[in-house]
Amino acid sequence: KNEVEQSPQNLTAQEGEFITINCSYSVGISALHWLQQHPGGGIVSLFMLSSGKKKHGRLIATINIQEKHSSLHITASHPRDSAVYICAVRRGAQKLVFGQGTRLTINP
Amino acid sequence: NAGVMQNPRHLVRRRGQEARLRCSPVKGHSHVYWYRQLPEEGLKFMVYLQKENIIDESGMPKERFSAEFPKEGPSILRIQQVVRGDSAAYFCASSPQSGTSYEQYFGPGTRLTVT
Numbered sequence: 001k002n003e004v005e006q007s008p009q010n011l012t013a014q015e016g017e018f019i020t021i022n023c024s025y026s027v028g029i030s031a032l033h034w035l036q037q038h039p040g041g042g043i044v045s046l047f048m049l050s051s052g053k054k055k056h057g058r059l060i061a062t063i064n065i066q067e068k069h070s071s072l073h074i075t076a077s078h079p080r081d082s083a084v085y086i087c088a089v090r091r092g093a094q095k096l097v098f099g100q101g102t103r104l105t106i107n108p
Numbered sequence: 109n110a111g112v113m114q115n116p117r118h119l120v121r122r123r124g125q126e127a128r129l130r131c132s133p134v135k136g137h138s139h140v141y142w143y144r145q146l147p148e149e150g151l152k153f154m155v156y157l158q159k160e161n162i163i164d165e166s167g168m169p170k171e172r173f174s175a176e177f178p179k180e181g182p183s184i185l186r187i188q189q190v191v192r193g194d195s196a197a198y199f200c201a202s203s204p205q206s207g208t209s210y211e212q213y214f215g216p217g218t219r220l221t222v223t
Contacts, residue, residue: 035214041145041197043214086151094141094203095164096212098151 003027006087006099014107019074021102023087026068033096034061034072035086043086046072077106112202112215113182120221121190129185129218133202140183141212142175145197154198157183190222 004025013019023032034046047054047061049070054061058077063070074081087099113132121127133140142154144167153167157177168175172190177183187194197219201212 033212041219042216043199045211045214048211088151094139094156094212095153095166096141096143096151097153098143100150 002100003097004087004089004099006085006102008102009100010103010105012105012107013077015078017077017106019077019081019104019106021072021085021087021104023070023072023099024068025070025087025089025097027089027091027097029089029091031090032063032070033088033090034070035088037084037086037101039083046085074104079106079108082106112200112213114198114200114215114218116218117216118219118221120223122223123191124189127187127190127194127220127222129187129198129200129220131183131185131200131202131215133183133200134204134213137202137204137213139203139205139210140177141201141203142183142185143199143201145199145217147196151199154185187220190220192222195220195222 007022031050033048036044036046049063058075060073082105084101084103086101088096115130138159140157143151144154145151155168155175156164160179172188174186197217199217200215203210203212
């Protein structure tokens with residue numbers, strides 16, 4: 001079993017829909033990251049969380065340390081949000097362990 | 109402000125050749141990480157370096173792979189005698205210091221194809 005599990009693996013939605021991507025982990029962590037990878041593949045860091053909730057524009061990330069669970073939400077989704085979203089947990093000071101990613105497609 | 113730079117962006121090597129991948133961290137960052145993304149797989153940690161020191165190489169294959177981050181110049185990931193299974197995207201990230209308060213900033217990646 002992977003240390004970091006994401007669901008769903010693939011998600012297709014219509015423009016404007018509210019999107020939720022989930023991440024569960026099985027190990028102790030010092031922080032959790034949400035990353036975005038577009039086709040052709042550069043990686044952008046969206047959030048780094050160790051507790052609570054963060055919001056940036058239409059993106060919201062939450063984490064429940066007791067439940068070992070995090071969610072990434074996208075409000076008013078748009079085709080340009082189509083990408084792979086990756087959850088990564090930080091073990092110790094620096095090492096990141098990644099989920100398999102969620103491929104999101106937003107249709108116009 | 110330049111972000112993390114990686115070059116080349118695409119690299120084609122024949123089996124048995126050497127591949128050298130370069131990573132220039134964000135200016136002022138002294139911590140560099142290398143990750144590998146095999147086709148249809150998730151990212152995997154390879155190595156964590158500070159200037160002139162390897163801190164954690166627990167994700168590096170035992171043979172043919174090496175990494176350095178000299179006092180001057182970029183970090184280099186070197187793969188000797190490449191095989192088809194080395195074909196992957198290799199990402200570098202940097203941070204200003206160690207510790208959980210600091211984000212890692214990713215480069216655009218180098219896509220290595222071994223023919």
